[in-house]
Amino acid sequence: MNILLLGGSGQLGREILLQTPPRVRVAAPGRDELDLAAPDAIEALIDSQPFDVVINAAAYTAVDRAEEERDRAFAINAEAPRRLAAAAAREGVPVLHVSTDYVFDGRKGAPYRPDDPVAPLGVYGASKEAGEQAVRAAGGRAVILRTAWLYSPFGANFLKTMLRLAGERDTLRVVDDQRGTPTAAASLAAACLAVAVRLVADPNQPGGTFHYTDAGETTWCGFARAIFETAGSRLARVPAVAAITTAEYPTPAQRPADSRLDCTDTLARFAVVQPDWRATLATTVERLLRRTDS
Numbered sequence: 001m002n003i004l005l006l007g008g009s010g011q012l013g014r015e016i017l018l019q020t021p022p023r024v025r026v027a028a029p030g031r032d033e034l035d036l037a038a039p040d041a042i043e044a045l046i047d048s049q050p051f052d053v054v055i056n057a058a059a060y061t062a063v064d065r066a067e068e069e070r071d072r073a074f075a076i077n078a079e080a081p082r083r084l085a086a087a088a089a090r091e092g093v094p095v096l097h098v099s100t101d102y103v104f105d106g107r108k109g110a111p112y113r114p115d116d117p118v119a120p121l122g123v124y125g126a127s128k129e130a131g132e133q134a135v136r137a138a139g140g141r142a143v144i145l146r147t148a149w150l151y152s153p154f155g156a157n158f159l160k161t162m163l164r165l166a167g168e169r170d171t172l173r174v175v176d177d178q179r180g181t182p183t184a185a186a187s188l189a190a191a192c193l194a195v196a197v198r199l200v201a202d203p204n205q206p207g208g209t210f211h212y213t214d215a216g217e218t219t220w221c222g223f224a225r226a227i228f229e230t231a232g233s234r235l236a237r238v239p240a241v242a243a244i245t246t247a248e249y250p251t252p253a254q255r256p257a258d259s260r261l262d263c264t265d266t267l268a269r270f271a272v273v274q275p276d277w278r279a280t281l282a283t284t285v286e287r288l289l290r291r292t293d294s
């Protein structure tokens, strides 16, 4: 099986590469080979080898900066996926495209189902929603897999931000009125590989929109406290975590207040396991504190 992976250097991409079984080949061209902000090489790339499936784990993920870089966010999160999905549809190659809980406004008051109406609050969410629509419109077989609150030993994420701030401050103030589910990029990578394998193995497996997060729920404040409970004894200093409101932590982009995702359909349709977020947090902290190159 041949996978074309975009975003191989990101949090999700690196975990996919680490988990790829030996019988699977993955081509993961970097930004030097394909700049998604100017994706003229996309078609040539898709045509370059007989890929069995494309996984798009690349994105513009700077939520606040996107408010000022609208064009760039849309180029990478909407236009590039449009070109990718169109080329893949033409070649008959199925696509797995990763999207976000930030397509929702967070006002439902219950976990979002895949077919609930979207209403992004910021530019990042709007650009990802446009990407979803473009992938659907391409008309090929495509799974859109939404996830949330990704973290890993790699790249930029809330876990690493909290551990860095622990070295700088005695008290951290963290919003306690935004609810969701921290999701290890490692669990999502396993889910992506399961979906990709199924799409390839079964040509009758239809596409559609699905959700994957780890199991359970918390707030960003709850996540921060769990991080220090998990890592605490290994840190030089454990900060106090003060619960604050969103109004007390102004940011350029508005975030959904409750973006829990209902993953029932994904678990029923694909061979995907859903560990509890606290279990994957423990594993990820362990990996992170052991490594030196993250």
Ligand SMILES: NC(=O)C1=CN([C@@H]2O[C@H](COP(=O)(O)OP(=O)(O)OC[C@H]3O[C@@H](n4cnc5c(N)ncnc54)[C@H](OP(=O)(O)O)[C@@H]3O)[C@@H](O)[C@H]2O)C=CC1
Binding pocket: 006, 007, 008, 009, 010, 011, 012, 013, 030, 031, 034, 035, 036, 037, 038, 056, 057, 058, 059, 060, 061, 076, 098, 099, 100, 101, 128, 146, 147, 148, 149, 150, 151, 155, 156, 185
């Ligand atoms: N991070 C999160 O909390 C969440 C992420 N998601 C979605 O999950 C997916 C994976 O996210 P994550 O792994 O965290 O993303 P990262 O920000 O860790 O990685 C982004 C990847 O996209 C690549 N990329 C960005 N811009 C370009 C460009 N112009 N040309 C080529 N490559 C580019 C990056 O390459 P390079 O290394 O060269 O910059 C990197 O490989 C995305 O679709 C994201 O929207 C959904 C919910 C939560």
Ligand SMILES: Cc1cn([C@H]2C[C@H](O)[C@@H](COP(=O)(O)OP(=O)(O)O[C@H]3O[C@@H](C)C(=O)[C@@H](O)[C@H]3O)O2)c(=O)[nH]c1=O
Binding pocket: 061, 062, 063, 064, 100, 101, 102, 147, 148, 149, 150, 157, 158, 161, 172, 173, 174, 175, 178, 220, 249, 251, 255
């Ligand atoms: C660093 C920090 C953040 N916060 C708040 C700000 C924000 O509301 C919340 C999360 O902050 P971050 O900026 O780390 O997270 P954010 O960039 O909003 O994370 C999002 O990224 C994109 C890519 C997604 O798709 C989403 O699922 C989600 O993971 O925590 C505090 O309250 N205190 C702090 O010290």
Ligand SMILES: [Mg+2]
Binding pocket: 061, 062, 063, 064
């Ligand atoms: Mg951020």
